Amino acid sequence: MWKGRFAQDTSSLVQQFGESISYDWRLFPHDIAGSIAHARAQKTAGLLTADEFSSIEAGLLEIRADIEAGRFEFKTSLEDIHMNIEAGLTKRIGPAGAKLHTARSRNDQVATDTRLYCRTEIDGLLEAITGLQSALLDRAEKYAATVLPGYTHLQRGQPVTVGHHLLAYVEMLERDKGRLADARKRLNISPLGSGALAGSTINLDRRAIAAELGFDGVTTNSMDAIADRDYIAETLFATGLCGVHLSRLSEDLILWCTAEFGFVVFSDAHTTGSSLMPQKKNPDVCELTRGKTGRLVGNLMNLLVAVKGLPLTYNRDLQEDKPPLFDSIDTLRLILAVNTEMIAAMEMREARCLAAASDPMLLATDLADWLVKQGVPFRHAHELVGKAVAESVKTGVPLDQLDLAKIDPIYTDDAKSVFNLERALAARTNPGSPSLDNVRSEIHRWRHQLAAK
Numbered sequence: 333m334w335k336g337r338f339a340q341d342t343s344s345l346v347q348q349f350g351e352s353i354s355y356d357w358r359l360f361p362h363d364i365a366g367s368i369a370h371a372r373a374q375k376t377a378g379l380l381t382a383d384e385f386s387s388i389e390a391g392l393l394e395i396r397a398d399i400e401a402g403r404f405e406f407k408t409s410l411e412d413i414h415m416n417i418e419a420g421l422t423k424r425i426g427p428a429g430a431k432l433h434t435a436r437s438r439n440d441q442v443a444t445d446t447r448l449y450c451r452t453e454i455d456g457l458l459e460a461i462t463g464l465q466s467a468l469l470d471r472a473e474k475y476a477a478t479v480l481p482g483y484t485h486l487q488r489g490q491p492v493t494v495g496h497h498l499l500a501y502v503e504m505l506e507r508d509k510g511r512l513a514d515a516r517k518r519l520n521i522s523p524l525g526s527g528a529l530a531g532s533t534i535n536l537d538r539r540a541i542a543a544e545l546g547f548d549g550v551t552t553n554s555m556d557a558i559a560d561r562d563y564i565a566e567t568l569f570a571t572g573l574c575g576v577h578l579s580r581l582s583e584d585l586i587l588w589c590t591a592e593f594g595f596v597v598f599s600d601a602h603t604t605g606s607s608l609m610p611q612k613k614n615p616d617v618c619e620l621t622r623g624k625t626g627r628l629v630g631n632l633m634n635l636l637v638a639v640k641g642l643p644l645t646y647n648r649d650l651q652e653d654k655p656p657l658f659d660s661i662d663t664l665r666l667i668l669a670v671n672t673e674m675i676a677a678m679e680m681r682e683a684r685c686l687a688a689a690s691d692p693m694l695l696a697t698d699l700a701d702w703l704v705k706q707g708v709p710f711r712h713a714h715e716l717v718g719k720a721v722a723e724s725v726k727t728g729v730p731l732d733q734l735d736l737a738k739i740d741p742i743y744t745d746d747a748k749s750v751f752n753l754e755r756a757l758a759a760r761t762n763p764g765s766p767s768l769d770n771v772r773s774e775i776h777r778w779r780h781q782l783a784a785k
Contacts, residue, residue: 347408348408351411351412352411352412352651352654353407353408353410353413353416355654355655356412356413356442356654357399357413358658359413359445359446359449359654360396360399360417362445362446362448362449362452363417363441363445364392364393364395364417365448366444366445366448366524367388367417367418367432368388368389368392368393369524369541369544370432370436370524370541371385371389371392372389372540372541373536373537373538373540373541374431374432374434374435374536376537376540377534377535377536377537379434379435379534380431387425387428388421388425388428388429388432390425391421391424391425391429392417392421394424395417395421395424404416404420412442413445414441414442414445415438434534435525435532435534435535435536436524436525436532437526437528437529437558439526439527439528439529439558439645439646440523440525440526440527440528440557440558441524443523443524443526443557443558443560444522444545446563446564446653446654446657447519447520447521447522447547448545449657450515450516450567451516451519451520451546453661454512454513454515455516456665457571457574457661457664458512458513460665460668460672461505461508461509461668462782463668463672464671464675465505465506465778465782466672467671467672467673467675468498468499468501468502468505469498469499469775469778469779469782471498471675471676471678472494472495472499472771473772473775474680475493475494475680475682476493476495476768476772476775477493477495477771478493478494478495478682478685478686479491479492479493479685479686479753480494480497480595480686480689481689481694482497482766486587488688488691488693488694489694490694490697490698491695491756491757492757492766493757493768493771494685495771495772495775496766496770496771497584499771499774499775499778501577501580502778504577505577508570508573508574511566511569511570512567512570512571512574515563515566515567515570517548518562518566519563519566519567520546521547521548521549521550521551522538522542522545522547522549522550522551523550523551523558523560524538524542525538525541525550526551526554526555526557527554527558528558528645528646529555529558529644529645529646530555538550555644555645558644558645558646559644559645559646559650561635561639561650561653564635564657565635565639567657567660567661568628568631568632568635568656568657568660569632571628571631571660571663571664572628572629572631572632575621575624575625575628575663575667576625576628578621578667578668578671579622579625581621581671582618582619582622582671583618585598585615585618586615586619586622589615593684593688594681595680595681595684595685595688596679596680596681597681598613598615598617598677599674599677599678600613601677602617602670602673602674602677603616603617604616617670617671617674618674621670624667627660628660631656631657631659631660632656632660634655634656635652635653635656638650638652638653639653690753692731692732692733692751693721693724693731695732695751695753695756696717696731697717698750698751699717699720699747699750699751700713700714700717701713701750702746702747703717703742703743703747706742708742716739716740716742719739719740720734720736720739723739731751732748732751
């Protein structure tokens, strides 16, 4: 590439240290698409004849087919996917191939390729997240009325339903999709034509190139276009936060499948056993999801640290943007696929859920609300119910069986009417609350919303 300037061959160790073809080979479809669009603009500008363009296009399409079939030989000495393809093209079609790089740099080339890659992969992730949402909706619908405790601080708080609980993750995943879609909008601008950092004196039609590649427009500052890796950082943030949400779901499910909780059963296909303890059935999918989330978060940190001190414009440090990007995409894609399959097959142990939710302590707040409806200020009501709870703990008498009037005459026999799970849930009718009508309405809404996309 630079033999005119250098008199000595690059050290083999430096070649090994600086190569990226071992991982950036996967950019080949985007590199080829960008090269064809660039060559078409060269033909329009009179830099290529029609025959030369046809030869370049045909040669690039042949290379793409060879790479897809595993027939293309990548060479470490050519460093990256861009030079491997260009060298392969020139070898196949001759001098016309050497014209392809006119008016572009590997700097704007890789910026274009990675934007196209992110765009394609985001589209795939959006579809995969929708698939997981659908699996959660199926379970939420099946167990819409199954009551279980809701927790704060991992202490039983108030009754909810399995349907309401699972819908919380549908909401989180929708925000993840929104972040990915927003990142896609911002990255869908073409940097091709920015050159090494200051464009070129050979002016090609950047907008035509962008349109051919499906971009919404072109970048407006060549230096920013070359230096920018915001779009990768945004993609990594969105994938990382999606992983965090799935890790939280995993932790819920890990707890739920313990003997202590006993709320959920996973299929044998989505669990593993122990090499020593024959009774074990381990939630490895959940644990690995939780563990792999650390990789997703780490990949974001990797990129941010790599770019934090870089002056404009291109620095070789930016070569390190692709391993974390590729790893996060691959990791999240697999997490989504396996969790979708696992969720679709899991079953809730409804009797265990109901038994846990039947603890009358879960309706202590409802008892305070009852007092408020009798005209008692909430803070005083909270104190009165606290005294009843303390008495229940001290005597071992369940809260719903105490003689509440002995604690305070404000309590009447009607107070115990709050200790009815079905009635307590039905009373939670505010938007976002877990009444069965609300849950079913939300499931219906989500079905239509996901189908519309």
